[in-house]
Amino acid sequence: MSNLINVSPSPHTYGKETTRKLMFGVVIALLPALFTSIFYFGYSAIIVTSASVISCLLFEYLIQRFIFKKPISITDGSALVTGLLLAFNVPSNLPVFIIIIGSFVSIAIAKMTFGGLGNNPFNPALVGRVFMLISFPVQMTSWPVPAGFGTGYTDAVTGATPLAIIKEGLKNGESISQLVTQIPTPAQMFLGDMGGSVGEVAAVALLIGFIYMLVRKIITWHIPVSVAGSLVIFTTILWLINPEKNADPLFHLLAGGVLLGAIFMATDYVTSPMNPKAMIIYGCGIGILTVVIRIWGAYPEGVSFAILIMNAFVPLMNAYLKPKRFGEEVKNG
Amino acid sequence: MLRTFPVGGVHPQENKITAVSPVQVLPVPSSVAIPLSQHIGTPAAVIVNKGDKVKTGQKIAESRGFVSSNIHSSVSGKINRIDSVIDTTGYKQTAVFIDTEGDEWMETIDRSDEIVTDIKLTSEEIIKRCLESGIVGLGGATFPSHVKLTVPAGKKCDVLIINGVECEPYLTSDHRLMLERGEEVLIGVSIIMKALKVNRAMIGIENNKKDAAGHLTKLAGAFNGISVHELKVKYPQGAEKQLIKALINREVPSGKLPLDVNCVVHNVGTAFAVYEAVQKNKPLIERVVTITGKSLSNPGNFLVRTGTPVIRLIEAAGGLPEDTGKIISGGPMMGKALSSLDVPIVKGTSGIILLPRDESVRSEIKACIRCAKCVSACPLGLEPFLLMTLSEKGLFERAEHERITDCMECGSCSFTCPAGRPLLDYIRLGKSNVIKMARERLVKQ
Numbered sequence: 001m002s003n004l005i006n007v008s009p010s011p012h013t014y015g016k017e018t019t020r021k022l023m024f025g026v027v028i029a030l031l032p033a034l035f036t037s038i039f040y041f042g043y044s045a046i047i048v049t050s051a052s053v054i055s056c057l058l059f060e061y062l063i064q065r066f067i068f069k070k071p072i073s074i075t076d077g078s079a080l081v082t083g084l085l086l087a088f089n090v091p092s093n094l095p096v097f098i099i100i101i102g103s104f105v106s107i108a109i110a111k112m113t114f115g116g117l118g119n120n121p122f123n124p125a126l127v128g129r130v131f132m133l134i135s136f137p138v139q140m141t142s143w144p145v146p147a148g149f150g151t152g153y154t155d156a157v158t159g160a161t162p163l164a165i166i167k168e169g170l171k172n173g174e175s176i177s178q179l180v181t182q183i184p185t186p187a188q189m190f191l192g193d194m195g196g197s198v199g200e201v202a203a204v205a206l207l208i209g210f211i212y213m214l215v216r217k218i219i220t221w222h223i224p225v226s227v228a229g230s231l232v233i234f235t236t237i238l239w240l241i242n243p244e245k246n247a248d249p250l251f252h253l254l255a256g257g258v259l260l261g262a263i264f265m266a267t268d269y270v271t272s273p274m275n276p277k278a279m280i281i282y283g284c285g286i287g288i289l290t291v292v293i294r295i296w297g298a299y300p301e302g303v304s305f306a307i308l309i310m311n312a313f314v315p316l317m318n319a320y321l322k323p324k325r326f327g328e329e330v331k332n333g
Numbered sequence: 334m335l336r337t338f339p340v341g342g343v344h345p346q347e348n349k350i351t352a353v354s355p356v357q358v359l360p361v362p363s364s365v366a367i368p369l370s371q372h373i374g375t376p377a378a379v380i381v382n383k384g385d386k387v388k389t390g391q392k393i394a395e396s397r398g399f400v401s402s403n404i405h406s407s408v409s410g411k412i413n414r415i416d417s418v419i420d421t422t423g424y425k426q427t428a429v430f431i432d433t434e435g436d437e438w439m440e441t442i443d444r445s446d447e448i449v450t451d452i453k454l455t456s457e458e459i460i461k462r463c464l465e466s467g468i469v470g471l472g473g474a475t476f477p478s479h480v481k482l483t484v485p486a487g488k489k490c491d492v493l494i495i496n497g498v499e500c501e502p503y504l505t506s507d508h509r510l511m512l513e514r515g516e517e518v519l520i521g522v523s524i525i526m527k528a529l530k531v532n533r534a535m536i537g538i539e540n541n542k543k544d545a546a547g548h549l550t551k552l553a554g555a556f557n558g559i560s561v562h563e564l565k566v567k568y569p570q571g572a573e574k575q576l577i578k579a580l581i582n583r584e585v586p587s588g589k590l591p592l593d594v595n596c597v598v599h600n601v602g603t604a605f606a607v608y609e610a611v612q613k614n615k616p617l618i619e620r621v622v623t624i625t626g627k628s629l630s631n632p633g634n635f636l637v638r639t640g641t642p643v644i645r646l647i648e649a650a651g652g653l654p655e656d657t658g659k660i661i662s663g664g665p666m667m668g669k670a671l672s673s674l675d676v677p678i679v680k681g682t683s684g685i686i687l688l689p690r691d692e693s694v695r696s697e698i699k700a701c702i703r704c705a706k707c708v709s710a711c712p713l714g715l716e717p718f719l720l721m722t723l724s725e726k727g728l729f730e731r732a733e734h735e736r737i738t739d740c741m742e743c744g745s746c747s748f749t750c751p752a753g754r755p756l757l758d759y760i761r762l763g764k765s766n767v768i769k770m771a772r773e774r775l776v777k778q
Contacts, residue, residue, distance in 0.1 A: 005660055007671070008670055010667050010670075011744030011748050012661050012688060013748065014753070019699055019752050118703060274703060274705035274708050326713040327584050
């Protein structure tokens with residue numbers, strides 16, 4: 001056997017990237033946000049995150065083992081990423097049983113029903129999150145206020161998110177200049193010192209993850225920049241029209257889940273478009289829908305819904321928005 | 334910023350182990366097998382018989398038709414037989430087997446070391462000489478050069494592009510040629526310019542060969558109209574269309590030729606062969622071949638006679654390493670894996686690469702995660718993931734609509750896929766079916 005040589009078609013050399021390396025790259029990019037959330041929300045952030053990750057991995061394992069009856073691929077890191085992102089999208093004091101239900105919806109319904117990794121049309125973590133938000137609205141919207149590492153899991157002081165404060169205030173006829181004293185300063189929001197989901201609060205940590213993923217070439221800039229850019233442009237226009245009724249663009253960018261969504265959720269490989277032109281349109285769609293939901297919708301926050309809605313357009317975009325072919329002849333007339 | 338082509342491309346590990354090894358002359362082998370088809374187009378027709386005595390450089394097969402090429406004996410000796418041989422593609426083809434006796438050259442060939450600078454031949458004579466000498470493109474495609482030197486009526490050429498890119502990993506034969514025979518290469522370029530009647534030539538060299546680029550730049554001062562351009566290292570920059578885009582920012586339309594954007598591309602190796610044919614009257618019977626691999630004890634660049642079995646070259650480089658898992662003719666991105674060690678070196682063989690066993694096995698195929706890395710890697714703006722799926726499912730009409738025939742099989746998509754999917758294998762399958770369909774349509778009309 002030892003003197004046999006292989007014969008196969010070219011290429012004969014391959015890049016170093018693998019699915020697992022890419023997924024674990026995303027995990028590394030999520031670590032700064034995980035550490036800041038532990039810093040702000042205490043060990044409850046650890047409980048929520050572990051519960052989510054363990055149950056996501058378990059559900060994927062059980063389905064592959066007993067229903068698919070195919071080789072187990074939970075070590076590829078995709079369920080780990082889903083678990084982390086799901087935890088990052090919920091309040092840190094969420095009861096564990098709700099997280100387990102959310103994980104089940106994410107993995108079993110949103111991912112495995114369609115055939116597993118690579119086949120799901122909607123972002124699994126967001127499907128799980130929205131399911132929990134609709135089914136357990138009270139638990140999903142009582143946000144612990146950052147109180148440091150010593151905070152207990154159940155005795156945390158809860159409060160509204162900055163977005164909810166603005167939404168409620170405006171509904172009650174208050175103006176932005178009156179409300180501004182009740183919300184954190186941009187610096188506080190940038191560092192994550194505000195109420196919110198486990199992983200969404202610290203802009204700085206998310207941006208570190210973004211830079212890491214860009215350098216590692218895990219994602220390209222197109223989706224995050226077009227989400228953030230379109231959101232800023234749209235909110236700037238509204239703010240210039242009436243600064244008393246509309247919050248400033250910096251507030252919209254830093255409050256809530258825009259950065260988490262733009263950097264980590266909208267860029268999910270499986271559910272985002274596959275060429276730069278479509279990526280930019282998809283990103284702008286998310287940015288604009290987020291603002292529409294925040295300002296005119298029933299919920300104070302709309303990133304999750306915006307991404308899920310745009311997910312639905314991805315097959316259409318892949319079919320009709322094509323990359324520019326080399327040497328494509330320009331049709332005259 | 335260094336110039337390069339804008340869309341797609343990858344950067345495989347360069348592994349140019351033999352970049353510093355000067356070209357050595359491989360001893361004339363005891364026997365050669367010279368295939369009749371060492372070029373694109375009609376195979377040549379053999380004009381010698383079994384038992385005939387031939388001299389080095391003597392014509393043994395004649396070109397048939399416009400796109401074809403003459404074949405010359407690379408050794409002197411007796412024709413043993415005319416038989417089939419397995420060539421680099423793995424298929425059998427007819428070859429002339431010659432047993433070597435001494436090394437007696439044709440008297441017409443100037444074998445002196447003197448560099449002849451004066452170009453005495455006219456444009457037409459140059460083209461005729463290239464046809465007579467069996468010159469073909471040495472960049473890998475082996476397209477008969479006289480065809481590319483003839484500008485058809487109605488077309489014009491305003492710039493000649495010389496390909497010194499050598500973007501494939503491992504290969505260094507063009508690199509060494511530019512360094513060691515720079516002046517001859519430039520005279521060759523001037524000859525091609527004269528044949529094409531252009532007054533401007535641009536040589537593109539990737540900047541991992543700074544010494545070669547510097548050397549040629551210095552020499553080019555003495556020549557009219559030749560400029561040397563360093564390019565950013567990116568595969569597949571040596572592809573004709575990508576090089577044209579990088580150097581003069583013209584985009585050859587899909588299905589068209591460089592002449593459609595008023596330029597012609599030749600390889601540096603071809604320029605050298607043209608020099609030898611025109612100035613020294615020497616037919617194309619030997620070329621520089623890189624023999625390399627991480628486990629080889631003595632990798633290097635050798636001047637090899639055509640028809641030499643690959644094993645002779647491997648022996649000269651220290652023998653077949655114990656851990657060899659794959660033998661490649663050409664570069665690791667587009668080369669062909671050989672099935673035998675007796676495959677003859679031909680005009681188009683730029684290198685022989687021995688890959689260790691652990692690098693010669695493909696990884697397990699995983700699910701597509703739609704990461705779009707293949708889309709960003711494709712230098713032609715295609716969607717490899719889609720073309721693979723369409724080919725897999727037999728949807729060839731749609732594959733044609735998605736321009737599967739634009740694919741030049743550079744392999745960037747398969748190279749870059751994190752899930753180890755055999756994108757190019759399926760695209761080849763789809764392409765061949767689409768081409769078959771198109772032929773059938775043509776027949777019906």
